[in-house]
Amino acid sequence: MKILLMVVAAFISLSVDLLMSHADSTRNVTIKSLNVKVYDTDASTAVSMPNSEYSISYVDSEGLQQSLTSGETDSEGLITNVELKEVxxxxxxxxxxxxxxxxxxxYIKNLSTDKPYTITFGKSIPEGNVISYKTSARFxxxxxxxxYTLHYLVARMNYYYNEVVNQTTHDIQVAHATDSSIxxxxxxxxxxxxxxGSFVDVDNGFYRNGHDRSGVADIVLSDHASLSTFxxxxxxxxxxxxxTHWNLVRTANLPSGSYKNHYSYNEQTTTSYKEGGPAFVADMLTHEYSLADVDSEAQNDNYNGVNRLYGKSIIRTVEQVLYDLLDVSSNNENEDYFVSESLLNTADYTNEQISEINFGVLYAQMMQSKAKNLSEFLQYIQEKYVTSDTDKSNFQQVLTLNGLSSTGDFTLDADGNLLTE
Incomplete structure (x- = not known):
């Protein structure tokens, strides 16, 4: 009996020693907050990596990479409140x-490898095993x-891709709150x-069947000999x-169509519309919803004595019309209509808020209307949002000022002659 008790005691002692040894050889590490930004030569221009996937690992005593966890950064690019067990x-x-x-x-992907770009940051584990750290770094x-320049460039692409998606989603959401049919x-x-070094100095492109004809739609941002372009x-x-091309193709099935530039005449009105919509979106998201400086361009364009826009099937004309449906206050253009006017008590909103709602309405309805040209879209908008006699008069004024017919059709050919049905 005495021998048995001694064996049991020895076993318990060994188990405790093993547990203590294991406890001594590992510890839990807490990432309370980790905020890493990326720059090239100037830390003041660093960008975060918001809503981006991450993985956390360590190198073991044999030099092998061991995974701990994975997740996604928050909207500010932070990793927060992550508990890493038994490191x-x-x-x-x-x-x-x-x-x-x-x-x-x-993802932002490399053309040759078809793999997403990644950036790896090494962080030492502090003595207290709690990480709360913020830095800007070069990679x-x-x-x-x-x-260094490449990592910064793809980080900026990731940053602005996230911003475009979030900004558009927000504006469509506030439009939905205003109009539940959206x-x-x-x-x-x-x-x-x-x-x-790929697709150098050519146009950026949306490829509905993939740049490699894989059948999977994708986007290619072209490279430029001068990186200052970016x-x-x-x-x-x-x-x-x-x-936006992607969104309009997948929802409204807009057709393809080649064009020369945003001021060239397009025989196919579908071409002017399918390019004018994305041009409008890009300008709104990069100019804080304002084209006030060129608000009257369709009326005043004068290129070698010719107005290239007024009444014509031009990409820039489509953009000007869409902007007239968004802008809250006309700039020397004598038009007084915006698309959400019948839905709002404007006194309750700032002009910026109304612009966001208008943008959300127009973006959503370009998808939902499934319109294939400007005339179809304008007739759809008129039926849904132009309700009062005052609205009808002001809406027609928008069409007239841009040289369109009462049904939103272009009225002039490339040479400025009246179109005949």
């Missing part, structure tokens, strides 16, 4: 790999020239491709434009 005490540093994008929005890939926006992911404005404008 070996031999691991002195965590590796946090950020992926440029997420599965509900899409490079060993052996790759200009990789459906809540349901995003469908699409990948955005970019690679240094201003914040340029990146956001390009993404907003091409992403």
């Amino acid at each position: 070996p005490t031999t691991a002195s540093k965590l590796e946090i790999t950020y992926t440029m994008g997420n599965e509900t929005r899409g 490079a890939t060993s052996g790759e020239a200009n990789s 459906s809540e926006f349901r995003n469908q992911p699409i990948n955005l491709y970019y690679e240094r 201003t914040d404005y340029y990146i956001k404008h390009a993404i907003a434009h091409e992403w």
Whole structure:
């Protein structure tokens, strides 16, 4: 009996020692807040990585990568309140790999590898095992020239892609709150491709069948010989434009159609509309919903003595008409109508709020109306939102000022001659 008790005591002692040994060899690490931003040469221009997937790992004593957890950053790009269980005490540093994008929005991908761009940040584990850290950093890939610039560029693409999606979603949501017949926006992911040295100095593009003809729609942002082309404005404008093509194709099945430029005449009115809508969206999201400086361009355009826009099937004309349906106050144009006017008590809203609602209404209805040209869209808008006699008069004034017929059709050909039915 005495021997048995000694064996049991020894077993208990061994178990306790093993538990204590295990406790001593691992610890829990808490990430209370981790905020990493990316820059190239100027830290004041650093951008965050919002709503982006991440994975956290460490390198074990044998040099092998061991995964701990994964997730998605918040809307500000932070990783918060993450508990990492049983991290070996031999691991002195965590590796946090950020992926440029997420599965509900899409990813910023490399054309050659078809893989999302990633950025990896190493963070030492502090003595108290609680991480609360904020930094701006440069990132490079060993052996790759200009990789600091590349990482910053794809981080900015990721940042503005997220901003375009969020801003549009918000505006459609406030439009839905104003008009319940507007459906809540349901995003469908699409990948955005970019690679240094590919598609150089050509137009950005939305490819309904994929740039590689895979049958999967995608977007390609072209490269440019001069990286100075990639201003914040340029990146956001390009993404907003091409992403809107995707939304209008998947919801309204807008057709394809080639064109020369935004001021060239298009025999096919569908071409002017399917390009004018995305051009309007991109300008609104990058100009704070205002084209006040060019509000009367359709009336006053004078290129070598010719007005290229008034009454003509031109991409820029479509954009001008859509803007007239959005702007709350006319700028020397003598038109007094905006699309949500019959829905709102305007005294309860600021002009900025009304502009957001108007933008949301127009974006949503370009999708829901399934209109294929400007005339179809304007007739749809007129039926839904132009209700009072005053509205009807003011709406017709918008059409007249832009040289359109009472049904929203273009009235002039490329040479300025009246079109005949």
